[in-house]
Amino acid sequence: MIDVKETLNAAEERMEMAAMYLDEQLARVRAGRANVAMLSGVRVNSWGSMVSLNQVANVTTPDARTIAIKPYDKKQIRDIERAIMDSDVGITPENNGEIIRLGIPQPTEERRKELVKQCNKIGERTKVEVRNARQDTKDKLKKAIKDGLSEDNEKDAEADLQKIHDKYIKKVDELLAAKTKEIMTV
Numbered sequence: 001m002i003d004v005k006e007t008l009n010a011a012e013e014r015m016e017m018a019a020m021y022l023d024e025q026l027a028r029v030r031a032g033r034a035n036v037a038m039l040s041g042v043r044v045n046s047w048g049s050m051v052s053l054n055q056v057a058n059v060t061t062p063d064a065r066t067i068a069i070k071p072y073d074k075k076q077i078r079d080i081e082r083a084i085m086d087s088d089v090g091i092t093p094e095n096n097g098e099i100i101r102l103g104i105p106q107p108t109e110e111r112r113k114e115l116v117k118q119c120n121k122i123g124e125r126t127k128v129e130v131r132n133a134r135q136d137t138k139d140k141l142k143k144a145i146k147d148g149l150s151e152d153n154e155k156d157a158e159a160d161l162q163k164i165h166d167k168y169i170k171k172v173d174e175l176l177a178a179k180t181k182e183i184m185t186v
Helices: 004-028 074-086 109-146 151-184
Strands: 043-046 049-052 057-063 066-071 100-103
Touching: 004 109, 004 151, 043 074, 066 074, 074 100, 109 151
Parallel strands: none
Antiparallel strands: 043 049, 057 066, 066 100
């Protein structure tokens, strides 16, 4: 016989992971404001191995429209610039020999709407994952009835599962609303 609490905790953990994934993905979306998370996917060739940008340079945001990258080793400026150009960041780096600067352009109204659509697609995939976690757990509970779980316990567990599901769907909606507001703010 399955442990109902353990099964619900596993479902909640899966939903939490989906929400964390969404939060991480939304941080990478460029909203017109400088954000070091935009560069989290950039990998730099450092002495023959590919490492993340923050391992070879100090990445800061001196103001709302600029990201400053100061390499620990000045010889790597070209490698860092090349990595940024090859990534999907979409910003051309400028350097003065010591620091690489990325100027974040103000997105147009059309671009903002595209970014909101992109965020909503990521959000919808997250909601699908939350729903799948709920459905998989429901299926486990249905099978558990055959193994000796009482129908009352199964119904109670299903009600608890629905509450957990609703909590995470609400969290996803809140994350999307916050990001949409950030993107649409001029």
